[in-house]
Structure formats: C-alpha cells, structure tokens
Amino acid sequence: MKSYYNVHTIWIAMMLLTISTYVIGEQGASGIGIVLFLLLTAMIKGVFIIRDFMELKGVSLLWRVIMYGWLWTVCIAIAITYMISLS
C-alpha cells in the first residue's frame, strides 16, 4: 500500500481532484453539500502540497500547525460564509 503513495500518484490524484472541481463548476452545481465537497477537495490538495511537495512531514510541530492551521482556518471561514449565504 505504502509503495503506491508517492509524488507521482499524488500528482495524479491532484489532477483527478482538479478535473472533478472543473466538472462541478461546468454543471453550475450549488448547495451546501457541493460547497463542502469543493472545499474538501481543495483541502486535500493543500495537504498533499504541504505534506509531500513541501516535505513538511516530520518537521517541528510549530511549522506543521502554522501551515495546516492556515489551510484549515481559511477553508472553514469560507465554508461558514457560504453556509450562511445558502441557509
């Protein structure tokens, strides 16, 4: 299982996630479920970049908190505003 998790498969996964985002955009889909799915997609890609491309896996907790904290804070704040607008 571990051998399938590398920068090459991560790149492929991010391509597929990008295509899924584009397809949803083309269909004009909206709603809380769609918004959360799109933000989750962005977050997964963000985690891949921070963890595997920037190679921050295993660095000090402080820097991981800063980087993942930024990603979580921005995505959650965006999600809240969209949930308010859709409620």
Place this chain on the structure above:
Amino acid sequence: MTVADIEIEPKLLPGDLAIWFFIFMELLVFGIFFIIYAVMRLQNIEMFNQYQLTLNREFGAANTVLLITSSYFVVRAVHAIKLNDVKSCILWLYAALGGGTGFLILKLLEYYDKFSAGINLSTNTFYMFYLSLTIFHFLHVILGMVILFAIAIKAQRGAYNDQNYVGVETGASYWHMVDLVWIILFPLVYIIR
C-alpha cells in the same frame, strides 16, 4: 543512497529558514484576502454569482493543472539534486519554468479578454476582487519563476550537489506556496457559488 534514505534522517525545515517566515507572511496576506472576499460576497451574493459565470473556467482549470504539474516538476528537481543528479535537476527546473510560463500566458489571455471588454477594478465589487486577487497572485508567480530561473542558472554553474542543496529547496518551497494559494483561489473565485 536513495531519496528515501535521506528522508529517514531527523527533519529540519527544507531550505533556508528565512523563506519560511516569508511564506508565512505571504499566506497570512492571501488568507485575509480570501476571507474578506467570502465576507464581501455575503453582501453581494447575486452579483458575485452572476459575474462569476463570466470567468473562463477552462483557463482556470488548465492553470491549476499547470501549476500543480510545475510543482511536481520542482519536487523531481529537489529529489534529483539530493541524488547528486545535477543534470536532471536542471532539466526539471526548466520544465517547472515551462509550466509557470504556460500559466502566465493563459492568465494574460484571460486579462486581455476582460480588459478589452472594458472590465477593470472599478467595474463592480466582484471584478475588483477577481482582478486584485489574481493579479496579486500573478505577481507571485513571476517572482517564483525568477527565483527558479536563478536557481537553475546557479545549478548549471555547479553551485549545487547532494551535499549542498539548500538553495534548491528554498526556491522549491516558495514555488509550492504559490501553488498552494492558487489551489484555494481557483475554486473560491471561479467555481464555488
């Protein structure tokens, strides 16, 4: 020694510590910008939804593909230099620059389309955010490319090897930050409604 062997060692931040403070500040600014966009949208939902449809989602998606792929090429460059494969490192860096160039070309075509339609920062709130956010990011892409190009030139002059690759990691970290910001910007401005 393989890349996997190197990564078993205790992990320090890749690259120069100073670049990480710079990255942190950049992310802070973009993060505030994103949240302000989302909050401003709350007060102009219909306008934001209407004008979002005028954006070129094909170019947006293609630019996402280009930036992620370019980031992947930079990862390959870092792996290559860790294995003392300087030639491959240089080739991957130029491939990454190719991705960045593609991004800039598509973005310029997008701006040409908008500006020739008479759209500018004062057209409405949505376009003000669309233009300022994307142009601010565009400038970061240019800076990232300048850094990658400088590293590629230094690598060609023999400045890096498997014992000295902090410079390559430093430039790579900045380039990944540019990618990370776009990964939020694309769905936020072009897709989510």
